[in-house]
Amino acid sequence: MQTFISETIDDILLKHSSFEDCVFVLPSQRAGVFVKDTFKNKIVEGFLPEILTIESFIGQISEISKADAIQLLFHFYTIYCEVEEHPDSFDVFSKGKKVKNPQTGMYIELPGKKAGIIQVDYLGGDNPQNEFSIVSFVNGDIPKNNLTKYYIKEILR
Numbered sequence: 001m002q003t004f005i006s007e008t009i010d011d012i013l014l015k016h017s018s019f020e021d022c023v024f025v026l027p028s029q030r031a032g033v034f035v036k037d038t039f040k041n042k043i044v045e046g047f048l049p050e051i052l053t054i055e056s057f058i059g060q061i062s063e064i065s066k067a068d069a070i071q072l073l074f075h076f077y078t079i080y081c082e083v084e085e086h087p088d089s090f091d092v093f094s095k096g097k098k099v100k101n102p103q104t105g106m107y108i109e110l111p112g113k114k115a116g117i118i119q120v121d122y123l124g125g126d127n128p129q130n131e132f133s134i135v136s137f138v139n140g141d142i143p144k145n146n147l148t149k150y151y152i153k154e155i156l157r
Contacts, residue, residue: 005031005038013042019049025057074123074131081120089138090152092116115150116140 002010016022026032032051039048052060059065081087096110117139125131142150 003038005034006042009035009038009042019047022049023057024049024051025054026051027054029053068127071126071128071131074125077120078123081123087119089117089119089155090135091155092118092140092142092150092152095149095151112151114140115142117155118152
């Protein structure tokens with residue numbers, strides 16, 4: 001018994017000998033994998049047709065791309081900060097000492113000490129490679145000459 005994909009491709013192969021001007025638009029990447037596999041078993045020469053997901057096809061014809069999750073997070077956080085009187089604050093900790101676990105031989109980092117509290121004032125950038133935050137200290141002071149010795153943790157209320 002043939003699958004729906006196999007029957008459909010058999011029908012297409014009867015009507016088309018070349019796929020230079022063909023684009024297959026499918027509901028998912030997984031469907032594309034099955035179509036490619038079926039094509040490989042049925043054709044002996046030539047190239048496979050272009051196979052797109054419906055999402056990428058819509059993106060191509062509309063020239064609108066799906067927003068990155070991180071971009072959305074920064075965008076909505078900026079809006080949240082504009083609306084909220086007291087936006088979220090974050091604790092800043094110094095990194096703890098690294099010690100070797102005698103049972104496993106692995107190094108672990110002990111909890112550090114709280115160094116201060118910061119608040120995000122502004123978020124900028126348009127992709128993960130150039131995003132940044134401007135923060136202000138609500139409490140404490142951190143020497144700016146070696147920020148790699150610190151980490152940030154959200155204050156949960």
